[in-house]
Amino acid sequence: MDAIDEHNGHDLLAGLEENVARLVEQLTECRKENELLKAEVSSLQNILRSFKLPGTEGPSAEVQGGAGDGLSYAGMLQIKQKLVLVLQKIERELRGEKAGF
Template sequence: MQDFDGQNMTGDVSLLEKNIELLVARLTDCQQENDVLRSELSSLENILRNYKLPGTLGSSAVDVCGTPAGALGYAEKVQVKQKLVLILQKIEMELRNNQALS
């Protein structure tokens, strides 16, 4: 009878070790994703710091191309929108993952 209990305990310990390894791997993945999100957030913060609201520029603040200095061009606006969409998608995925785990 003792051998049976010892085998159960060994099986339980190995299952626990396996679960711990899976958790550590998931935590590592989350840390890497967190670093990516921080980088994207930093990039967006820099873009927002450089963004000038319409009407806040003087009439003489025009660059060589004829666009107001500090204003975002079409390509930059599209890039900002794309980054925001990516962030929202990642947030949505994270929320879905959290709901699935519950």
């Protein structure tokens, strides 16, 4: 009976080792994906920070040039606000996932 218990113990240990190896692999993939997402969020934040609304800075010629694009000041402000909301949502999701680990 000891041989059966020993065999079952080895099978159980082998199964656990396989599960741990799979979990480590999944964790590694999640970390890589997380780094890519962080880089994307950072890039989007930089783009958003550099986004200048007409009339907020610069000479009046810039403001007139921006109006020729077909977007009003209110439209551009709305776009910027939506971008901010999207970035905030992404950051909340990333923080939520980080808290889960």
